[in-house]
C-alpha cells in the first residue's frame with residue numbers, strides 16, 4: 773500500500789497522475805489519492821519537488837496580476853507583482869539578462885499546445 777504523493781497527505785494512493793510540462797527534467801508522474809486526483813483533474817495547480825507533489829499552501833502563491841514599468845535610468849524595468857493573499861504588491865527591478873530569462877519561460881508558455 774502506497775500513500776498519496778502530495779506532501780503531508782496520508783491517504784492511500786489510488787491512481788497515477790502525470791504532469792504535461794516537460795520544461796524540467798526528472799519525475800512528472802505521481803501516485804495520488806482520490807481527493808487529490810479529483811482536485812488535479814478539476815484544474816488545481818500543482819508542481820513536483822523530487823517525488824513529492826506540491827499543492828495548495830505548499831505551492832508558491834498564485835499571481836493575481838502584474839505590470840511592468842520601463843526605467844528612465846538604467847536599462848531594464850520594474851516588475852510589479854500582486855500576489856494572492858498579500859496586501860502589498862512586490863516590486864523587483866529586472867536587469868536585461870533576467871528579463872531575457874523570464875522571456876524564455878513566457879515564450880515556452882506561448883508555444884504550449886499551440
Ligand SMILES: [Zn+2]
Pocket residue numbers: 776777778781782783804805806807808
Ligand atoms: Zn492525497
